[in-house]
Amino acid sequence: MEEQQDFVKDITKMSDDFDRWYTDVVRKAELADWSGVRGMMVVRPYGWAMWEAIQRAFDDMIKESGHENWAFPLLIPRELLVKEAEHIEGFGPEVAWVTKAGAAMEELEEPLAVRPTSETIIGHIIRRYIQSHRDLPKLTNQWNSVVRWEMRSRLFLRSREFWWQEGHTFHASAKEAIEEADLILGYYRSVAEDWLAVPVLVGKKSPAETFPGAVHTLTLEGLMRDGLALQMGTSHYFGQNFARAYDISFSNKDNERELCYSTSWGISTRMVGAIVMAHGDDSGLIVPPKVAPVQVVVVPIFRDDASRAKVEAFINQWSPQLKQHGIRFRVDWRDERPGDKYAHWELKGVPLRLNVGARDVDAAQVELVDRLSRERRALLVSGIATALTSELERFQKRLFERAQEYQRANTVELGTLDEVVSHFRSRGGFAWVEWCGDEAEEARLKADSGGVTIRTIDEHAKPSGKCFVCGQPAKYRVALAKAY
Amino acid sequence: MEEQQDFVKDITKMSDDFDRWYTDVVRKAELADWSGVRGMMVVRPYGWAMWEAIQRAFDDMIKESGHENWAFPLLIPRELLVKEAEHIEGFGPEVAWVTKAGAAMEELEEPLAVRPTSETIIGHIIRRYIQSHRDLPKLTNQWNSVVRWEMRSRLFLRSREFWWQEGHTFHASAKEAIEEADLILGYYRSVAEDWLAVPVLVGKKSPAETFPGAVHTLTLEGLMRDGLALQMGTSHYFGQNFARAYDISFSNKDNERELCYSTSWGISTRMVGAIVMAHGDDSGLIVPPKVAPVQVVVVPIFRDDASRAKVEAFINQWSPQLKQHGIRFRVDWRDERPGDKYAHWELKGVPLRLNVGARDVDAAQVELVDRLSRERRALLVSGIATALTSELERFQKRLFERAQEYQRANTVELGTLDEVVSHFRSRGGFAWVEWCGDEAEEARLKADSGGVTIRTIDEHAKPSGKCFVCGQPAKYRVALAKAY
Numbered sequence: 001m002e003e004q005q006d007f008v009k010d011i012t013k014m015s016d017d018f019d020r021w022y023t024d025v026v027r028k029a030e031l032a033d034w035s036g037v038r039g040m041m042v043v044r045p046y047g048w049a050m051w052e053a054i055q056r057a058f059d060d061m062i063k064e065s066g067h068e069n070w071a072f073p074l075l076i077p078r079e080l081l082v083k084e085a086e087h088i089e090g091f092g093p094e095v096a097w098v099t100k101a102g103a104a105m106e107e108l109e110e111p112l113a114v115r116p117t118s119e120t121i122i123g124h125i126i127r128r129y130i131q132s133h134r135d136l137p138k139l140t141n142q143w144n145s146v147v148r149w150e151m152r153s154r155l156f157l158r159s160r161e162f163w164w165q166e167g168h169t170f171h172a173s174a175k176e177a178i179e180e181a182d183l184i185l186g187y188y189r190s191v192a193e194d195w196l197a198v199p200v201l202v203g204k205k206s207p208a209e210t211f212p213g214a215v216h217t218l219t220l221e222g223l224m225r226d227g228l229a230l231q232m233g234t235s236h237y238f239g240q241n242f243a244r245a246y247d248i249s250f251s252n253k254d255n256e257r258e259l260c261y262s263t264s265w266g267i268s269t270r271m272v273g274a275i276v277m278a279h280g281d282d283s284g285l286i287v288p289p290k291v292a293p294v295q296v297v298v299v300p301i302f303r304d305d306a307s308r309a310k311v312e313a314f315i316n317q318w319s320p321q322l323k324q325h326g327i328r329f330r331v332d333w334r335d336e337r338p339g340d341k342y343a344h345w346e347l348k349g350v351p352l353r354l355n356v357g358a359r360d361v362d363a364a365q366v367e368l369v370d371r372l373s374r375e376r377r378a379l380l381v382s383g384i385a386t387a388l389t390s391e392l393e394r395f396q397k398r399l400f401e402r403a404q405e406y407q408r409a410n411t412v413e414l415g416t417l418d419e420v421v422s423h424f425r426s427r428g429g430f431a432w433v434e435w436c437g438d439e440a441e442e443a444r445l446k447a448d449s450g451g452v453t454i455r456t457i458d459e460h461a462k463p464s465g466k467c468f469v470c471g472q473p474a475k476y477r478v479a480l481a482k483a484y
Numbered sequence: 485m486e487e488q489q490d491f492v493k494d495i496t497k498m499s500d501d502f503d504r505w506y507t508d509v510v511r512k513a514e515l516a517d518w519s520g521v522r523g524m525m526v527v528r529p530y531g532w533a534m535w536e537a538i539q540r541a542f543d544d545m546i547k548e549s550g551h552e553n554w555a556f557p558l559l560i561p562r563e564l565l566v567k568e569a570e571h572i573e574g575f576g577p578e579v580a581w582v583t584k585a586g587a588a589m590e591e592l593e594e595p596l597a598v599r600p601t602s603e604t605i606i607g608h609i610i611r612r613y614i615q616s617h618r619d620l621p622k623l624t625n626q627w628n629s630v631v632r633w634e635m636r637s638r639l640f641l642r643s644r645e646f647w648w649q650e651g652h653t654f655h656a657s658a659k660e661a662i663e664e665a666d667l668i669l670g671y672y673r674s675v676a677e678d679w680l681a682v683p684v685l686v687g688k689k690s691p692a693e694t695f696p697g698a699v700h701t702l703t704l705e706g707l708m709r710d711g712l713a714l715q716m717g718t719s720h721y722f723g724q725n726f727a728r729a730y731d732i733s734f735s736n737k738d739n740e741r742e743l744c745y746s747t748s749w750g751i752s753t754r755m756v757g758a759i760v761m762a763h764g765d766d767s768g769l770i771v772p773p774k775v776a777p778v779q780v781v782v783v784p785i786f787r788d789d790a791s792r793a794k795v796e797a798f799i800n801q802w803s804p805q806l807k808q809h810g811i812r813f814r815v816d817w818r819d820e821r822p823g824d825k826y827a828h829w830e831l832k833g834v835p836l837r838l839n840v841g842a843r844d845v846d847a848a849q850v851e852l853v854d855r856l857s858r859e860r861r862a863l864l865v866s867g868i869a870t871a872l873t874s875e876l877e878r879f880q881k882r883l884f885e886r887a888q889e890y891q892r893a894n895t896v897e898l899g900t901l902d903e904v905v906s907h908f909r910s911r912g913g914f915a916w917v918e919w920c921g922d923e924a925e926e927a928r929l930k931a932d933s934g935g936v937t938i939r940t941i942d943e944h945a946k947p948s949g950k951c952f953v954c955g956q957p958a959k960y961r962v963a964l965a966k967a968y
Binding site: 033035036037040041042043044045048049051052068069070071072073074075076077092093094095096097098099100101102103105111112114121124125128134140144145147149160161163269335 | 517519520521524525526527528529532533535536552553554555556557558559560561576577578579580581582583584585586587589595596598605608609612618624628629631633644645647753819
């Protein structure tokens with residue numbers, strides 16, 4: 001097993017330097033790299049396949065409930081972008097502008113923004129298709145990439161281009177639009193918990209963290225292995241704000257013109273970063289089976305041509321069953337030593353590995369090693385596909401339970417700002433407190449604590465105690481954390 | 485049926501004005517519209533769903549043969565774009581440039597091109613991942629949109645943004661790369677013929693129509709109902725041209741550095757335009773079942789609440805079977821007259837319609853109408869899902885045969901340039917001729933005939949006659965047409 005240690009040496013230890021560990025894993029597990037164009041990344045097939053699995057899962061959910069995919073333009077005229085005041089204030093500083101085009105690089109009459117998000121152009125377009133209440137709701141979605149001129153960068157978490165879906169919906173009543181934003185938050189929670197095995201806190205954002213132009217923003221917050229929270233998706237309710245700015249109205253049942261109520265919501269390739277940071281360890285990635293590009297890897301072990309032929313024939317007997325059962329597997333015939341292969345697939349976080357040597361052939365079995373416990377045990381090849389399917393299900397469940405346990409162990413209840421400051425001086429995780437809702441206090445929290453913020457408001461709680469900052473009667477129960 | 489006639493009046497007749505007919509159908513069947521941003525379109529859900537079906541089909545094909553999806557950057561530094569001389573000459577005039585970004589719209593040090601195609605950036609990135617022949621082939625693909633500053637525009641066929649896949653592959657030998665370009669051409673042919681039911685001519689482009697920087701370009705050419713050819717996809721072999729410009733090399737089996745051999749290939753949302761123009765008629769679209777967003781529409785017919793309840797209960801009895809059999813169907817309960825609904829779904833080209841009235845309930849049957857023959861016949865609901873599945877297969881086949889028949893009836897063999905000029909004065913379609921290969925003659929053909937071009941070279945033919953222009957011994961058998 002020396003090879004494995006040699007190989008793993010290439011990765012910074014998580015406990016030594018989490019940031020370097022993260023970058024090492026993302027790059028060496030072949031998820032993504034910087035592209036050479038400043039601040040922009042290239043997502044490699046192993047990372048992209050995880051995003052495709054997330055896409056498929058979420059796309060199925062929204063189609064089932066009547067949402068439809070559209071393709072809206074990449075470029076947005078400046079005049080459209082600036083119509084909603086809060087929105088342009090929020091996004092203006094991050095916009096990349098197309099100002100020239102064509103043979104002689106002629107100046108355009110009006111600059112075009114490369115979309116940072118599409119509320120404005122979609123609002124402008126969708127109004128044509130809405131006349132009466134019978135045209136509502138309009139439930140649109142698009143899978144695309146957006147550009148935001150970020151100055152800091154971190155693979156998957158913050159880059160000048162990222163890939164996401166953006167949903168934009170238009171409704172005849174506030175109630176319906178509010179329910180829509182809730183529905184989507186539920187889907188996002190399912191993507192995070194059921195697919196990525198990452199437990200999340202869900203709830204409302206405080207005013208300071210609400211999306212520019214929104215009435216309220218819903219969020220899901222996962223806890224990473226360095227104790228920082230990661231915002232994994234948001235769902236916004238706009239009331240009639242966007243409809244007012246972009247004049248999106250309908251004739252209601254009383255035949256009066258009324259402004260639409262709208263929502264928007266998005267999850268992005270940031271989700272792939274969450275997989276890395278919520279589950280990884282010193283050996284690299286651990287990928288949840290439901291989104292794993294490779295769920296099972298087979299490593300053949302042989303000394304010579306004869307034993308290779310024997311092992312190969314054996315694998316060919318039962319591996320077609322795996323394909324029939326929809327198991328994503330790969331047989332690693334690369335010209336490397338077994339130990340190197342073990343380390344390679346551990347780094348890539350493949351849930352299950354099957355070691356297959358000549359003696360296994362004689363016993364009609366394989367050696368099963370799982371990436372979580374690393375325990376080895378014999379598995380008979382009779383009924384192997386069914387056995388692996390249930391092993392993968394168990395793995396998915398154990399991974400989620402492990403993340404839940406981590407979240408539980410890193411969540412506390414605190415009473416005062418002093419306690420908060422002191423707690424986060426040495427620890428990460430979530431801290432629940434009660435708050436009166438004063439925005440100035442929110443700013444003070446951030447300043448005094450070196451960056452702790454209100455991640456989410458528990459909408460179901462009824463606080464009875466005192467505000468952790470001012471000691472006045474509290475209105476909200478909120479979760480605090482340092483965050484990405 | 486008066487309603488139907490009223491409705492159809494809204495569409496220009498194909499025989500009156502094909503271009504207006506096309507635009508009417510694309511817009512009124514809700515496939516796409518102009519977005520309001522000049523030259524850029526918005527693809528609506530009914531059109532996008534066809535593209536998603538094409539994506540799924542082609543993505544499955546390329547994954548099966550080891551291709552992998554990546555995400556490469558949207559923006560390309562100018563210095564990269566200009567490295568390959570022919571390439572920048574070809575694309576330079578069509579590029580949109582990002583020159584400013586951030587809060588103060590600061591000037592960038594170097595302009596960034598919004599990708600018109602990604603050979604340059606992919607070449608620049610992929611070279612890092614290629615050291616030795618063991619790293620080859622690299623079979624990359626990306627689904628994205630590109631921007632080309634076109635001056636003319638036509639929905640789906642020519643617009644400043646379109647959606648496509650671009651494949652880029654890198655190989656250790658010329659032979660392998662040439663085979664790759666051929667393999668993909670075969671997949672494209674399958675998409676066109678097996679999925680879209682559009683028969684195509686496949687072969688090589690003449691030098692004048694070869695992609696900028698390519699050694700050769702393969703093409704597939706479909707025939708539209710106005711007699712014009714449509715290039716439906718291309719697959720390019722670059723030899724070592726791009727590898728030389730972007731320094732993409734590997735150490736070969738003799739441990740010497742060698743430049744890679746590369747290919748690129750793409751099909752786009754233009755395919756949706758092909759569906760419209762290859763199959764449509766005066767009533768609108770006819771959509772091939774395999775890519776139809778709605779394969780079967782059910783129109784309930786009732787007079788009052790009692791008969792509505794009866795019809796609804798009946799439909800609810802058997803419609804779950806349709807879903808179980810994977811049939812994409814919709815029951816049209818909108819508050820419109822049946823005749824209007826018939827015309828609506830004919831315009832949208834839904835292959836099969838089921839009319840269901842109270843008398844049908846009593847007879848345990850529905851009335852089946854197909855969009856091609858428009859014949860009506862009774863269909864028992866016992867075993868309806870199986871019956872409809874085979875009806876859809878038959879429909880797909882008949883639609884392809886109809887298009888083949890049209891292509892056959894509009895293909896001629898001609899001998900001289902005079903014959904070509906005279907033929908295309910009054911007719912469209914394909915004309916086969918034999919040609920010596922002189923590029924000056926290719927230019928003369930275009931000038932003398934008012935735009936007829938060489939669409940493709942039949943690579944398997946061995947010409948024995950005379951060149952249609954100069955009368956010298958011919959080298960190539962080529963298909964001529966006017967084209968989009």
